[in-house]
Amino acid sequence: MSALTGTTRLARLVLRRDRIRLAIWIIGTPLLGYALAGSVAGIYPDQEARLGYATTSASSLVARAFNGPIHGTDLGAVVVAETYVTLALIVALLSTFAVTRHTRQNEETGRAELLGANVVGRYAPLTAALLVIVAANALAAALLALALVGAGLSLAGSLAAAAAIGGVGVAFTAIAAVTAQLSVTARGANALAAATVGLSFVLRAAGDVLGEQSADGTRVRSAWPSWISPLGWGNQVRAFDGERWWVLALPVALLLAGVALAYALAERRDLGAGLIAPRRGPASGAPRLLSPAGLAWRTQRGTLLGWAVGVAALGLPMGVAADEFNDMIDANPAAAEAINAMGGGDDLINAYLTAMLGLFALTIGAYVVQALLRVRGDEADGVLEAALATAVSRTRWLGTQVLAATLGAIVLLLLAGVTTGLGYGIVTGDPLGQAVELGGAALLRLPALLVIAGVVTAIFGLLPRWSVVLSWTALLVFLLLGQLGAVLELPQAALNVSPYTHVPAVPAVDPAALPLLVLAAVAAALLAVGVAAFRHRDVPS
Amino acid sequence: MPVISIGNLVKTFGAIRALDGLDLRVEQGEVHGFLGPNGSGKSTTIRILLGLLRRDSGDAQVLGADPWRDAVRLHRRLAYVPGDVNLWPNLTGGEAIDLLGKLRGGLDRQRRDELLHRFDLDPTRRCRTYSKGNRQKVAIVAAFASNVELYVLDEPTSGLDPLMEAVFQDEVRRVKQAGATVLLSSHVLAEVEALCDRVSIIREGRTVESGTLTELRHLTRTAVTVETARPVTGLDALPGVHDVHEVDGRTHLEVEPTHLDALLGQLIRFGVRALTSTPPTLEQLFLRHYGDDPAAAATGASAAAAATGASANAAATGASAAGGSGASAAEVSDADAPADAPRGGVR
Ligand SMILES: Nc1ncnc2c1ncn2[C@@H]1O[C@H](COP(=O)(O)OP(=O)(O)OP(=O)(O)O)[C@@H](O)[C@H]1O
Ligand SMILES: [Mg+2]
Numbered sequence: 035m036s037a038l039t040g041t042t043r044l045a046r047l048v049l050r051r052d053r054i055r056l057a058i059w060i061i062g063t064p065l066l067g068y069a070l071a072g073s074v075a076g077i078y079p080d081q082e083a084r085l086g087y088a089t090t091s092a093s094s095l096v097a098r099a100f101n102g103p104i105h106g107t108d109l110g111a112v113v114v115a116e117t118y119v120t121l122a123l124i125v126a127l128l129s130t131f132a133v134t135r136h137t138r139q140n141e142e143t144g145r146a147e148l149l150g151a152n153v154v155g156r157y158a159p160l161t162a163a164l165l166v167i168v169a170a171n172a173l174a175a176a177l178l179a180l181a182l183v184g185a186g187l188s189l190a191g192s193l194a195a196a197a198a199i200g201g202v203g204v205a206f207t208a209i210a211a212v213t214a215q216l217s218v219t220a221r222g223a224n225a226l227a228a229a230t231v232g233l234s235f236v237l238r239a240a241g242d243v244l245g246e247q248s249a250d251g252t253r254v255r256s257a258w259p260s261w262i263s264p265l266g267w268g269n270q271v272r273a274f275d276g277e278r279w280w281v282l283a284l285p286v287a288l289l290l291a292g293v294a295l296a297y298a299l300a301e302r303r304d305l306g307a308g309l310i311a312p313r314r315g316p317a318s319g320a321p322r323l324l325s326p327a328g329l330a331w332r333t334q335r336g337t338l339l340g341w342a343v344g345v346a347a348l349g350l351p352m353g354v355a356a357d358e359f360n361d362m363i364d365a366n367p368a369a370a371e372a373i374n375a376m377g378g379g380d381d382l383i384n385a386y387l388t389a390m391l392g393l394f395a396l397t398i399g400a401y402v403v404q405a406l407l408r409v410r411g412d413e414a415d416g417v418l419e420a421a422l423a424t425a426v427s428r429t430r431w432l433g434t435q436v437l438a439a440t441l442g443a444i445v446l447l448l449l450a451g452v453t454t455g456l457g458y459g460i461v462t463g464d465p466l467g468q469a470v471e472l473g474g475a476a477l478l479r480l481p482a483l484l485v486i487a488g489v490v491t492a493i494f495g496l497l498p499r500w501s502v503v504l505s506w507t508a509l510l511v512f513l514l515l516g517q518l519g520a521v522l523e524l525p526q527a528a529l530n531v532s533p534y535t536h537v538p539a540v541p542a543v544d545p546a547a548l549p550l551l552v553l554a555a556v557a558a559a560l561l562a563v564g565v566a567a568f569r570h571r572d573v574p575s
Numbered sequence: 576m577p578v579i580s581i582g583n584l585v586k587t588f589g590a591i592r593a594l595d596g597l598d599l600r601v602e603q604g605e606v607h608g609f610l611g612p613n614g615s616g617k618s619t620t621i622r623i624l625l626g627l628l629r630r631d632s633g634d635a636q637v638l639g640a641d642p643w644r645d646a647v648r649l650h651r652r653l654a655y656v657p658g659d660v661n662l663w664p665n666l667t668g669g670e671a672i673d674l675l676g677k678l679r680g681g682l683d684r685q686r687r688d689e690l691l692h693r694f695d696l697d698p699t700r701r702c703r704t705y706s707k708g709n710r711q712k713v714a715i716v717a718a719f720a721s722n723v724e725l726y727v728l729d730e731p732t733s734g735l736d737p738l739m740e741a742v743f744q745d746e747v748r749r750v751k752q753a754g755a756t757v758l759l760s761s762h763v764l765a766e767v768e769a770l771c772d773r774v775s776i777i778r779e780g781r782t783v784e785s786g787t788l789t790e791l792r793h794l795t796r797t798a799v800t801v802e803t804a805r806p807v808t809g810l811d812a813l814p815g816v817h818d819v820h821e822v823d824g825r826t827h828l829e830v831e832p833t834h835l836d837a838l839l840g841q842l843i844r845f846g847v848r849a850l851t852s853t854p855p856t857l858e859q860l861f862l863r864h865y866g867d868d869p870a871a872a873a874t875g876a877s878a879a880a881a882a883t884g885a886s887a888n889a890a891a892t893g894a895s896a897a898g899g900s901g902a903s904a905a906e907v908s909d910a911d912a913p914a915d916a917p918r919g920g921v922r
Contacts, residue, residue, distance in 0.1 A: 219664065315669075316667055316670060316699065319670040319671075319672075319674050323666075323673075324673055324674050324678070329674060420661070422627060423655040424679040425647050427646070573627045
């Protein structure tokens with residue numbers, strides 16, 4: 035029996051299990067690309083507008099950090115600048131989660147063992163997963179290229195841009211293949227891979243910020259850190275600006291190297307084991323562990339710490355960059371309008387800070403979803419059954435989880451506001467004052483996060499089996515409404531669906547109590563529904 | 576007052592009717608075996624008794640309270656070992672035991688340490704790294720380290736080695752001695768035989784039999800082998816006698832316990848030289864109930880009423896067979912027992 039025996043059958047199993055996810059991925063990303071390209075074309079219809087956009091983007095460190103380097107004034111180049119980071123992050127995370135799901139998660143749940151006992155080679159499960167996921171990336175990229183051509187962009191550029199996005203997916207497929215070998219848990223493997231995505235983002239941002247502006251002012255030549263970031267490679271393809279096709283060899287090379295490394299690691303470890311040997315722990319439970327709250331803290335603290343580090347690491351540079359924002363605005367009325375749409379108000383620095391806090395609030399929404407979905411994970415694993423067979427009521431159990439997630443969200447919001455304020459204050463000479471002010475402003479986002487907690491809790495109570503899918507979908511919808519609603523010119527009624535729409539744009543405008551109270555009331559209602567439904571349903575179900 | 580009383584319990588999962596009018600009564604202080612084929616509804620019943628699942632209809636009372644409405648209050652008075660033990664992967668075994676114990680309302684420290692020792696469980700390892708048997712032990716230790724009135728154990732020893740099985744049985748006897756009640760779902764018949772005062776057998780969500788093991792034995796045919804001076808005749812006419820056949824001058828047959836007396840009366844007339852009577856093994860008993868033959872189940876049910884009358888008689892047969900097992904079993908086992916097991920089972 036060869037090490038690859040059974041790969042085809044396993045690949046079919048992967049396809050069968052993920053047929054809906056894959057379809058959404060493969061059709062969804064091109065559709066999103068098409069919609070975005072269309073609306074960017076509407077906002078920057080002529081050469082003049084695009085020239086302004088390109089020069090501002092090239093000179094603005096903020097734009098370089100968040101949108102990547104601009105390459106010329108072609109409509110396609112503007113589309114890439116506006117959409118590349120979003121699409122690249124989406125495919126990077128989709129690829130990562132898919133790899134983990136079909137490798138480490140199978141081992142963790144024991145499914146792999148069941149399969150491994152059949153006629154299945156040692157490398158077959160990993161190979162099957164990689165085949166399907168690389169193929170999905172390729173197919174999605176091909177459709178994206180068609181979509182971009184359909185939106186009126188040039189053929190070569192569209193191919194290059196789509197291949198660049200596909201390349202990002204392929205690169206992170208390789209990275210996830212390796213992290214799946216390292217960590218014992220699927221959660222850990224995903225966290226490692228997601229941390230790599232974050233690191234790639236930071237490296238790319240640093241490389242693009244440190245890069246040079248071309249003589250004509252419409253291009254950026256990135257510095258070396260962008261070249262060691264798989265997220266940065268896509269930009270270096272320079273779609274719509276004299277495409278450098280050879281750069282696409284980088285993700286392919288990473289794929290080959292990653293697969294080789296993953297095979298080598300798989301060879302050296304046992305099924306179900308990681309490379310880091312498990313450590314022993316205390317023989318008895320410390321008193322502070324022995325309650326639902328103690329347990330929640332124990333199981334959440336690692337995640338919270340990771341988030342805290344990430345938030346603080348983003349907050350400081352975002353704050354520092356705020357000062358430099360004025361220059362960018364002067365040069366580009368269109369961008370000013372866009373930022374205004376995100377933040378509102380007249381003072382553009384405050385609008386910028388508002389937009390950044392809004393971004394943080396969206397991101398921290400992901401923390402809330404992740405933290406609360408643990409209850410569902412526990413239920414699916416059977417742990418919840420053991421816990422609820424003790425003298426702990428369902429209300430107390432679920433309430434504790436909601437409280438823990440809320441406290442975590444408060445900590446992260448404060449940290450986001452304070453670090454952004456510190457960064458901005460250091461530049462303007464008032465670190466303490468800004469930290470306090472922005473910390474307070476960030477906390478005003480809490481009601482929106484409570485609504486998210488309410489949504490997840492209600493889904494968990496009413497449709498437990500759909501918790502994971504529906505919760506993340508809800509957050510994604512809120513995110514897309516917030517990030518792209520303005521660009522896509524969606525009607526206000528649609529935007530109102532997102533709780534983030536209703537958060538007063540502080541510090542750009544003065545805080546208003548009413549919307550916050552309404553959000554809090556909606557959150558309370560959703561939480562009440564969720565808890566009541568949970569109290570009346572079967573566990574596990 | 577019974578510790579557990581269930582009447583006409585129904586539970587459906589969508590189109591699946593997991594429990595279909597189940598009855599169960601567990602008296603104070605007894606160890607009650609809860610048996611049935613895979614998927615017959617044992618775990619579902621237990622989860623209803625714990626207030627985890629909501630019943631569709633029927634009555635369920637645990638320690639005099641409604642398990643759904645009074646779940647939290649009841650849980651202080653009972654301990655549960657789930658059929659499929661899953662624990663917090665990043666907690667150590669010791670931490671998980673203490674956590675479960677504390678959430679239940681506290682545990683006996685000293686007994687906890689003693690149990691860890693007896694079950695040979697390393698409490699410093701993360702739950703993720705435990706084998707199935709060791710995860711099972713964590714739940715067992717957490718349960719038996721609590722002083723409660725009722726222990727609900729869902730296949731607690733699946734995955735335990737024979738040594739640990741013995742320790743487990745000691746623990747069940749200890750809590751029984753202390754006056755606690757135990758509901759034990761199990762597929763390990765030796766364990767059931769060793770521990771249970773009474774058993775209930777369920778099938779497809781319904782109780783098919785309930786009683787002491789001795790009572791249940793009477794519902795199943797006894798295998799008889801007899802060697803006589805003259806060829807036996809007239810057996811086919813006797814009620815309750817089945818499967819008569821002759822091999823090498825010995826007559827083999829099966830008889831319903833209620834008709835044993837009449838059979839002996841008939842046999843004696845042909846000059847009995849040797850006679851072995853083998854009461855049904857536990858396996859035969861269960862195979863009959865677990866199997867797919869509804870006729871066999873019906874015979875069992877009709878015989879149940881009559882069984883009590885002949886109980887003294889049949890009990891004596893059981894006892895003599897058990898007492899003389901050293902001598903007679905050798906004779907029986909080589910020829911009859913292996914062949915009988917499937918026969919008795921299918922019928
Ligand atoms: N959550 C559920 N959803 C749908 N069907 C279920 C659910 N839980 C149990 N069932 C079904 O109910 C029936 C009874 O299952 P249960 O787990 O109670 O059986 P059991 O007697 O414990 O079996 P085993 O001996 O294998 O543990 C089975 O047909 C099972 O498939
Ligand atoms: Mg079961």
